[in-house]
Amino acid sequence: MPNPFDPPGASSDKPRLSRRELLRGAALMPVAGALAACATPAGKAPAQSAAPVATSAANPFGVAADRPLEVWIFDGGFGHAYAKDIHQPLFATKYPKVEIKHNSTKEITKVLQPRFAGGNPPDVIDNSGAGAMDMGALAQDGQLQDLGPLLDAPSWDDPGTKVRDTLDPAVIDFGTYDGKFHVVGYVNYIHGIWYSQKVFRDNGWQVPKTWDEFVALCETIKKSGKMAPFTYAGKHPQYLYEPLMTMAAKIGGKEVLVNLDNLEDGAWTAEPMRQSAAAWAEIGAKYLMEGTAGLDHVQTQTAQNKYKVAMLPSGSWLENEQKTTTPADFEYGMFPIPDFTSSDKLPYGTLHSRPGETFLVPAKAANPQAGMEYLRAMLSKKAAGDFSELVRTVSVVKGAGEGRPLSPGAKSATEALAAAGENTVYFRWRNWYAQLHDEAVAATGELMSGGLTPEKYLERLQKKADEIKGDSSIKKYRR
Amino acid sequence: MINRYRRGLFIIAFLAAPVTLYLVYVISPYAQAFYIATTDWRGVTATPNFIGFDNFVRLFSDSIFWKAVTHNGALLLLLPLLTIVIALFFAFLLNVGGGGRGAAGVPGSRFYRVVFFFPQVLAVAVVAVLFQQVFRPDGSGMLNGPLMALGLRPVGFLSDPDVAFWSVLGVMVWQAVGFYVVLFSAGLASIPRDMFEAAQIDGAGRVSLFFRITLPLLWDTVQVAWVYLGILALDVFAIVWVMTDQHGGPDFSTTVMATEIYRNAFTYFRFGYASALGVVMFFFTVGFAVLSLRLSRRERIEY
Numbered sequence: 001m002p003n004p005f006d007p008p009g010a011s012s013d014k015p016r017l018s019r020r021e022l023l024r025g026a027a028l029m030p031v032a033g034a035l036a037a038c039a040t041p042a043g044k045a046p047a048q049s050a051a052p053v054a055t056s057a058a059n060p061f062g063v064a065a066d067r068p069l070e071v072w073i074f075d076g077g078f079g080h081a082y083a084k085d086i087h088q089p090l091f092a093t094k095y096p097k098v099e100i101k102h103n104s105t106k107e108i109t110k111v112l113q114p115r116f117a118g119g120n121p122p123d124v125i126d127n128s129g130a131g132a133m134d135m136g137a138l139a140q141d142g143q144l145q146d147l148g149p150l151l152d153a154p155s156w157d158d159p160g161t162k163v164r165d166t167l168d169p170a171v172i173d174f175g176t177y178d179g180k181f182h183v184v185g186y187v188n189y190i191h192g193i194w195y196s197q198k199v200f201r202d203n204g205w206q207v208p209k210t211w212d213e214f215v216a217l218c219e220t221i222k223k224s225g226k227m228a229p230f231t232y233a234g235k236h237p238q239y240l241y242e243p244l245m246t247m248a249a250k251i252g253g254k255e256v257l258v259n260l261d262n263l264e265d266g267a268w269t270a271e272p273m274r275q276s277a278a279a280w281a282e283i284g285a286k287y288l289m290e291g292t293a294g295l296d297h298v299q300t301q302t303a304q305n306k307y308k309v310a311m312l313p314s315g316s317w318l319e320n321e322q323k324t325t326t327p328a329d330f331e332y333g334m335f336p337i338p339d340f341t342s343s344d345k346l347p348y349g350t351l352h353s354r355p356g357e358t359f360l361v362p363a364k365a366a367n368p369q370a371g372m373e374y375l376r377a378m379l380s381k382k383a384a385g386d387f388s389e390l391v392r393t394v395s396v397v398k399g400a401g402e403g404r405p406l407s408p409g410a411k412s413a414t415e416a417l418a419a420a421g422e423n424t425v426y427f428r429w430r431n432w433y434a435q436l437h438d439e440a441v442a443a444t445g446e447l448m449s450g451g452l453t454p455e456k457y458l459e460r461l462q463k464k465a466d467e468i469k470g471d472s473s474i475k476k477y478r479r
Numbered sequence: 480m481i482n483r484y485r486r487g488l489f490i491i492a493f494l495a496a497p498v499t500l501y502l503v504y505v506i507s508p509y510a511q512a513f514y515i516a517t518t519d520w521r522g523v524t525a526t527p528n529f530i531g532f533d534n535f536v537r538l539f540s541d542s543i544f545w546k547a548v549t550h551n552g553a554l555l556l557l558l559p560l561l562t563i564v565i566a567l568f569f570a571f572l573l574n575v576g577g578g579g580r581g582a583a584g585v586p587g588s589r590f591y592r593v594v595f596f597f598p599q600v601l602a603v604a605v606v607a608v609l610f611q612q613v614f615r616p617d618g619s620g621m622l623n624g625p626l627m628a629l630g631l632r633p634v635g636f637l638s639d640p641d642v643a644f645w646s647v648l649g650v651m652v653w654q655a656v657g658f659y660v661v662l663f664s665a666g667l668a669s670i671p672r673d674m675f676e677a678a679q680i681d682g683a684g685r686v687s688l689f690f691r692i693t694l695p696l697l698w699d700t701v702q703v704a705w706v707y708l709g710i711l712a713l714d715v716f717a718i719v720w721v722m723t724d725q726h727g728g729p730d731f732s733t734t735v736m737a738t739e740i741y742r743n744a745f746t747y748f749r750f751g752y753a754s755a756l757g758v759v760m761f762f763f764t765v766g767f768a769v770l771s772l773r774l775s776r777r778e779r780i781e782y
Binding site for chain 2: 113119136291434438449451
């Protein structure tokens with residue numbers, strides 16, 4: 001169809017449209033639209049993959065030398081320059097003839113869900129951010145490429161080592177849905193309480209090792225009148241339920257979170273959960289910065305940069321996210337959740353860490369082989385190291401950060417992770433059951449503002465968990 | 480004969496394009512929504528399974544959806560009532576209530592008429608973001624700043640679940656009033672001036688002018704406004720989705736049907752279930768439209 005929006009003269013080789021032709025084109029448009037305007041999914045056969053290319057140690061998935069590769073990057077806290085400047089040039093050194101189509105968006109679902117429904121998804125997706133697609137739905141419907149072969153392929157750097165052995169084992173746990181590895185988390189998110197090392201030094205405040213010390217520190221800061229003791233992203237209470245979960249696990253052991261994930265009866269109302277909820281509710285009642293409930297993560301984090309509040313719970317992406325508002329001598333630091341009592345099941349230093357910034361390859365992509373090869377390149381030591389240096393974060397690739405200069409916050413988080421050793425905890429219900437996440441967000445906000453008692457808070461979440469357990473339309477997972 | 484045939488052709492030529500567009504982009508997606516509502520489609524596969532009325536059975540016990548319905552219900556009652564009362568009051572002042580002889584507006588009424596229309600010109604998303612700042616809970620909020628300067632505690636306009644719904648209602652009224660001031664002003668302009676003058680000569684004050692003359696003669700316009708505002712109350716989405724915390728929160732205190740449909744489709748990836756909610760919302764809206772058309776049948780007044 002002629003394009004009536006071409007500016008005249010822009011395409012001198014094409015004949016100018018006559019008025020009559022234009023009208024005819026306009027009359028035909030609804031017909032073309034009728035074919036495209038289907039809300040229901042089209043049962044189209046997947047694009048035919050061309051003849052497979054022979055595999056070899058250097059080319060383990062059989063990437064065709066000249067078939068294009070389409071990449072979509074979530075343009076969030078890390079931006080998308082890393083893909084263009086680090087990963088794609090590395091990929092191109094091996095496959096110079098593969099044309100890489102680089103794209104980025106802040107709204108993964110809005111842009112890519114229709115592509116899945118239409119049966120022509122791209123080859124690599126960084127499925128992250130608030131608008132990420134539901135992994136459960138994709139896995140359930142067989143839309144994700146089995147990345148098992150990627151784990152067993154030789155690593156980019158060393159043909160003698162498998163990719164599996166270069167990664168933090170949590171990546172494999174987290175990426176596995178129903179026994180198949182589908183998703184690569186690329187960044188190690190390390191959670192803790194973040195503060196300014198400079199502020200603590202200047203005021204003689206000590207990093208608290210026990211909960212009593214933490215409460216006492218809050219009291220000291222409050223009395224000092226210099227700043228508020230504590231805040232969290234009140235508009236997004238998941239920032240607060242995160243330390244609440246971690247502390248419950250610390251009190252009662254890793255199985256507290258495993259039970260939540262497995263939707264066990266009474267998992268939410270267990271004693272460690274109650275103690276943790278009550279402790280955080282007390283912080284909410286006494287030590288929050290004024291107006292916390294109505295502020296988002298950027299506003300509260302910026303308040304911290306302006307020395308209006310001392311501490312907030314966040315993760316290792318914080319330093320990069322705040323780089324434009326952080327004073328030069330701020331010196332981010334992170335400390336783990338303090339000991340609640342001396343009889344905690346897990347020792348001091350226990351951390352919540354999980355792989356994030358999740359990359360996947362759609363099963364129905366036109367060029368899944370190149371998609372997997374792209375991920376293999378990303379997981380090379382050089383690519384992962386350059387990435388974590390650029391965006392100031394901790395990589396899931398073992399040893400990728402070695403010998404590289406680290407910013408104060410990344411250094412603090414890396415050291416805390418090394419000190420935690422085996423004592424890292426995580427939960428997965430957040431990604432498995434989006435409805436439970438929304439309920440927990442709503443209820444946690446109420447807990448912190450005093451609208452719900454700790455008991456009512458846990459009862460409410462237990463009720464939601466039971467509802468989900470009984471809903472046959474929601475796929476259940478276990479760990 | 481030929482003439483009539485040509486005239487028919489002429490009409491068809493003009494109607495074909497819009498009707499085709501309407502069928503393809505409006506009617507057909509509606510019809511398809513009814514079909515999707517009976518499937519377990521998750522939005523990513525090409526082959527949804529037919530599951531009958533399971534989705535409709537499920538939505539009966541969906542407490543959040545019914546909470547959303549009550550919010551739409553409250554908006555349906557309050558939004559037209561408040562908007563119409565305020566708009567009528569302003570329209571009366573701008574056109575008739577100026578006092579003195581004859582029917583004239585208060586001084587400066589031309590200027591105010593333009594000012595009242597400003598909110599209508601702004602896109603809903605702009606209004607939502609604007610009011611996020613107005614409602615900010617700290618000293619930089621336009622409302623809380625003065626409150627805090629007076630030594631009062633800040634109000635969590637959007638962060639207190641008991642207040643948030645009223646904030647949403649307030650913003651919707653604020654945005655709608657201007658348009659209805661203009662609509663009622665136009666209605667007032669079509670009422671012959673001598674009616675007002677005659678009433679004034681008979682000794683009617685402003686209050687009886689309003690209740691005895693203005694309101695009865697404007698009744699048709701008021702009814703139209705009521706239907707428009709009712710539909711606005713039923714399909715409200717953007718202002719809630721953009722302005723409130725957690726898209727309909729805090730704690731689902733401001734959520735409405737449309738946001739729950741969106742949430743189920745694009746957050747939970749339950750397109751089938753979301754379509755079922757959409758079908759229910761469709762029947763609510765059609766029900767309201769039929770009801771209001773029935774109730775508003777009334778003879779027109781000829782001047």
